[in-house]
Amino acid sequence: MSYLRSTFRHPEAPKNDLGYTRSVYEGALSTLCAGCGHDSVSGTIIQACFEMSLEPHKIAKMSGIGCSSKTPAYFLKGSHGFNSVHGRMPSVTTGANMANRDLTYIGVSGDGDTASIGMGQFMHLVRRNVNMVYICMNNGVYGLTKGQDSATADVGSASKKGVPNLYEPMDLCEIAISLGSGYVARSFSGDKDQLVPLLKGAIKHNGFALIDVISPCVTFNNNTSSTKAYEWVRDHKEATGKIDLVPEEQEIVVQQPNQILETIKMHDGSMIQLQRQPNSLDIQSRASVLRSLEDARSAKQVLTGLLYVNTNSKDTHDIINTSDKPLNAFNEEDLCPGSDILEAINESLR
Amino acid sequence: MKIESVNEFVIRFANVNGTGSASANNMFSKAVFRMGVPVSPKNIFPSNIQGLPTWFEVRVTERSYLGSRGDVDFMVAINGQTLEKDYYSVIEGGYFLFDSTKELPRSFKRDDITHVGIPLTRLCIENYTNPRQRQLFKNIIYVGALASLFDMEFEVLTNMVKDQFKKKEKLIPPNIQALELGYNYANEHYKDACGIKVQRRDNVGDSIIIEGNAATALGAVYGGATVAGWYPITPSTSVVEGFEKYCKQFRIEEDSGKNKFAILQAEDELSALGMAIGANWNGARGFTATSGPGISLMSEFLGLAYFAEIPVVVIDVQRSGPSTGMPTRTQQSDVISAAYASHGDTKHVCFYPCDPADCFEMTAKAFDIADRLQTPVIIMSDLDLGMNDHMSRPLVWDDATRYDRGKVLSAEDLENMEERWGRYLDVDGDGVGYRTYPGTHPTKGSYFTRGSSHDEYAAYTEDSEAYERNMERLVVKWQTAKQIAPHPQIKYRDKNSKIAAIFYGTTAQATYEALDGLAADGIMVNTCRIKSFPFHPDIGEFIQQHDQIFVVEQNRDGQMRSLLINEFNFGTKMRSILNIDGMPIRARRIKRKIERMLNGENVSPYTTVNSSVEGEVA
Numbered sequence: 001m002s003y004l005r006s007t008f009r010h011p012e013a014p015k016n017d018l019g020y021t022r023s024v025y026e027g028a029l030s031t032l033c034a035g036c037g038h039d040s041v042s043g044t045i046i047q048a049c050f051e052m053s054l055e056p057h058k059i060a061k062m063s064g065i066g067c068s069s070k071t072p073a074y075f076l077k078g079s080h081g082f083n084s085v086h087g088r089m090p091s092v093t094t095g096a097n098m099a100n101r102d103l104t105y106i107g108v109s110g111d112g113d114t115a116s117i118g119m120g121q122f123m124h125l126v127r128r129n130v131n132m133v134y135i136c137m138n139n140g141v142y143g144l145t146k147g148q149d150s151a152t153a154d155v156g157s158a159s160k161k162g163v164p165n166l167y168e169p170m171d172l173c174e175i176a177i178s179l180g181s182g183y184v185a186r187s188f189s190g191d192k193d194q195l196v197p198l199l200k201g202a203i204k205h206n207g208f209a210l211i212d213v214i215s216p217c218v219t220f221n222n223n224t225s226s227t228k229a230y231e232w233v234r235d236h237k238e239a240t241g242k243i244d245l246v247p248e249e250q251e252i253v254v255q256q257p258n259q260i261l262e263t264i265k266m267h268d269g270s271m272i273q274l275q276r277q278p279n280s281l282d283i284q285s286r287a288s289v290l291r292s293l294e295d296a297r298s299a300k301q302v303l304t305g306l307l308y309v310n311t312n313s314k315d316t317h318d319i320i321n322t323s324d325k326p327l328n329a330f331n332e333e334d335l336c337p338g339s340d341i342l343e344a345i346n347e348s349l350r
Numbered sequence: 351m352k353i354e355s356v357n358e359f360v361i362r363f364a365n366v367n368g369t370g371s372a373s374a375n376n377m378f379s380k381a382v383f384r385m386g387v388p389v390s391p392k393n394i395f396p397s398n399i400q401g402l403p404t405w406f407e408v409r410v411t412e413r414s415y416l417g418s419r420g421d422v423d424f425m426v427a428i429n430g431q432t433l434e435k436d437y438y439s440v441i442e443g444g445y446f447l448f449d450s451t452k453e454l455p456r457s458f459k460r461d462d463i464t465h466v467g468i469p470l471t472r473l474c475i476e477n478y479t480n481p482r483q484r485q486l487f488k489n490i491i492y493v494g495a496l497a498s499l500f501d502m503e504f505e506v507l508t509n510m511v512k513d514q515f516k517k518k519e520k521l522i523p524p525n526i527q528a529l530e531l532g533y534n535y536a537n538e539h540y541k542d543a544c545g546i547k548v549q550r551r552d553n554v555g556d557s558i559i560i561e562g563n564a565a566t567a568l569g570a571v572y573g574g575a576t577v578a579g580w581y582p583i584t585p586s587t588s589v590v591e592g593f594e595k596y597c598k599q600f601r602i603e604e605d606s607g608k609n610k611f612a613i614l615q616a617e618d619e620l621s622a623l624g625m626a627i628g629a630n631w632n633g634a635r636g637f638t639a640t641s642g643p644g645i646s647l648m649s650e651f652l653g654l655a656y657f658a659e660i661p662v663v664v665i666d667v668q669r670s671g672p673s674t675g676m677p678t679r680t681q682q683s684d685v686i687s688a689a690y691a692s693h694g695d696t697k698h699v700c701f702y703p704c705d706p707a708d709c710f711e712m713t714a715k716a717f718d719i720a721d722r723l724q725t726p727v728i729i730m731s732d733l734d735l736g737m738n739d740h741m742s743r744p745l746v747w748d749d750a751t752r753y754d755r756g757k758v759l760s761a762e763d764l765e766n767m768e769e770r771w772g773r774y775l776d777v778d779g780d781g782v783g784y785r786t787y788p789g790t791h792p793t794k795g796s797y798f799t800r801g802s803s804h805d806e807y808a809a810y811t812e813d814s815e816a817y818e819r820n821m822e823r824l825v826v827k828w829q830t831a832k833q834i835a836p837h838p839q840i841k842y843r844d845k846n847s848k849i850a851a852i853f854y855g856t857t858a859q860a861t862y863e864a865l866d867g868l869a870a871d872g873i874m875v876n877t878c879r880i881k882s883f884p885f886h887p888d889i890g891e892f893i894q895q896h897d898q899i900f901v902v903e904q905n906r907d908g909q910m911r912s913l914l915i916n917e918f919n920f921g922t923k924m925r926s927i928l929n930i931d932g933m934p935i936r937a938r939r940i941k942r943k944i945e946r947m948l949n950g951e952n953v954s955p956y957t958t959v960n961s962s963v964e965g966e967v968a
Contacts, residue, residue, distance in 0.1 A: 095628025328633035
């Protein structure tokens with residue numbers, strides 16, 4: 001159970017370009033366990049949306065079922081939310097996106113909701129390249145049903161129950177990359193500095209963007225035998241580089257010695273800046289990133305950061321050629337062919 | 351005795367599927383229609399693409415009895431695999447047309463029917479060289495022969511060929527030649543052999559011939575649907591294919607060439623309905639089309655849409671179950687599974703179309719009703735209606751029609767609102783709250799949609815009282831549905847008769863015909879055609895007025911009968927005592943409820959003290 005939150009807001013709290021303080025982007029008080037990684041992820045969503053000066057009402061928060069899927073209640077109170085059914089958030093979001101392409105869709109799911117019951121929907125969501133941010137709060141365990149292994153648990157990793165997992169884990173990032181996702185990242189709920197810019201890039205991306213966030217379950221899977229525990233992830237994570245997202249006009253930051261600075265232009269003109277070691281992975285090459293993910297896996301490391309970007313991504317609307325105007329904005333005058341055409345159809349059927 | 355008849359007979363064609371027979375058989379059917387004589391064609395096909403038996407039956411019915419009659423007067427037997435079965439299915443006095451290139455087996459010795467041998471294969475081999483044409487023109491030759499046997503107007507057929515091949519003109523002469531080959535052969539060898547005739551009438555008026563699924567697709571276009579999520583399944587596939595065809599004709603933006611629609615083929619039926627629900631939640635009209643197995647898979651989402659109160663339209667083109675059943679044969683066997691789809695206490699609005707005009711009107715209307723009630727509406731079509739051509743009154747649209755989007759708050763409404771808005775608050779007493787679309791207003795009207803229990807303000811709750819208030823409000827909404835869904839069609843042949851029949855959908859035509867027959871014998875049966883669920887109170891009254899009621903339907907278990915008994919609580923000594931608040935049922939409350947019932951008090955079945963529907967019969 002979480003603690004009470006003070007209602008006091010500093011009168012001089014910083015405001016964004018819309019004149020909103022960060023508190024505008026907050027949600028209801030979390031009911032997750034104290035210390036849950038998911039609450040940190042909610043915090044980064046609040047931070048990213050605040051810093052990007054997004055209109056909360058132009059965002060739709062979508063989720064399935066599970067601890068992670070409860071979190072949309074805990075951020076962006078000014079946004080519509082849809083807590084759908086287990087593993088089915090992808091299809092509901094697809095339909096919602098078809099109805100109104102102008103909103104920003106932030107989908108939140110977990111490893112059970114995504115990698116097991118929702119795997120079919122997840123894969124087809126990636127294939128269709130629905131324009132959305134998909135955050136998987138990945139803790140390797142079913143929390144709400146008290147500690148069963150999920151499909152992302154590593155072989156040999158044991159949760160609080162103490163029984164090592166026997167089955168091969170699914171790597172959501174590898175799956176998303178192989179299915180053509182144009183923005184794939186992995187992060188850690190304990191690394192806000194990395195997660196906030198990753199989220200901003202994902203929101204800017206045109207098409208499906210996955211962020212697989214290792215987000216430890218403090219109650220059922222934070223023990224020393226687990227590879228999804230805070231301690232293990234901190235000890236084994238390696239970043240692809242330091243990233244930032246900057247608007248087009250902004251000056252590029254000073255380069256770190258011994259590092260190369262890569263600038264990737266997004267479709268709206270904003271830029272991702274990535275500082276990385278020379279000869280590290282090429283985030284615009286699927287082959288390169290898949291190899292790096294496999295190497296990291298062999299070395300028992302968690303590769304975090306931006307893994308893959310394709311700035312030429314076409315979203316579902318581009319693919320099926322839908323109107324630039326949201327479909328929910330059309331009325332009978334736009335949609336109904338009228339009685340004359342119907343009479344002509346009748347005549348052709350006589 | 352030969353059957354002698356003008357414009358009243360049943361002809362059946364026995365073919366092999368994949369041989370192009372359906373278009374020839376349709377040509378015959380349409381030719382009769384164009385001579386002003388009503389027809390009812392039915393394709394009886396296998397779940398297969400090529401090589402299995404398929405039949406096509408055309409009922410020629412001057413009196414417009416469009417249901418299936420039963421029995422075969424004239425058989426066109428082209429399929430060797432089923433020859434024997436087809437031979438014996440012709441009724442006494444009937445006719446058997448066969449390919450006489452090869453002699454009939456010796457055992458085929460019926461003397462109560464007329465044999466008509468046309469050497470179809472030989473005529474094809476003699477006149478055509480291309481193997482595909484030799485196959486296809488066999489079908490056209492027998493249509494030509496039928497024109498001679500039935501004394502049909504040959505010009506009607508040649509005009510149809512010209513219409514059909516307007517864009518491939520070089521196909522016209524060989525097709526007409528095939529018609530002539532058959533016509534001339536029959537004229538020469540079987541003049542006056544046939545007592546069945548087709549004569550020109552003026553009995554079709556302004557009727558059209560259309561498949562139910564095409565009419566449903568047009569209903570979705572006219573009803574303003576813009577998003578379709580779907581998964582291919584016989585016999586519903588042609589609904590979405592038709593929707594796409596008409597959208598491409600009528601829904602492309604002139605300036606940009608872009609689509610004012612989005613159709614996505616989903617990975618399964620769950621996803622298909624999920625997409626439709628997501629679209630409706632976000633203010634577009636979305637739908638899906640499926641059949642029984644899809645309804646099973648969609649049950650979870652139907653429950654969500656019911657409880658989270660999201661409008662959506664589902665087209666169920668029913669086929670024979672259970673399980674995979676007979677995928678290409680018709681049935682009305684999803685009645686209960688659709689009406690009560692999903693776990694927990696759920697009920698869904700269903701419409702039962704009986705012909706293509708109904709398909710069109712009910713589908714277009716379903717979007718309004720779904721929006722008005724904020725709940726799923728299921729169109730209960732079937733394979734017979736959906737996939738066969740039917741003669742139907744024309745499709746009609748009133749250009750003054752405005753879509754009824756139900757209770758949706760605009761930015762201005764939200765701005766001017768003084769009282770606190772509750773998404774699930776029943777302010778009008780009809781059980782329906784006001785909703786908002788995402789993105790409407792910068793600071794007002796956002797809420798959380800969920801399938802978990804919620805209060806009037808859409809906040810999550812596990813409070814028993816709040817849960818029960820919500821469930822009881824959904825019952826109020828159900829009462830509203832009874833008034834606005836299509837009302838039953840009740841007809842009294844004799845106000846004093848105590849005998850009645852109840853039916854729905856495609857059972858209507860055959861039942862009306864049967865009851866005409868009984869009326870001729872002096873048995874007057876009053877009728878009620880059910881058009882929607884929940885049942886209008888008039889249906890209950892109709893049942894009360896009669897002593898013997900036949901419920902006619904196309905399933906094993908009498909599903910509509912069960913639904914009627916269940917919903918009207920007829921003929922049972924059993925009274926409900928119900929606990930729904932999520933707490934274990936309490937002994938003291940059961941005892942108190944029984945005491946009050948035995949005492950003759952008019953109390954609700956709910957054991958909960960705060961129940962607001964005291965007096966209502968469940």
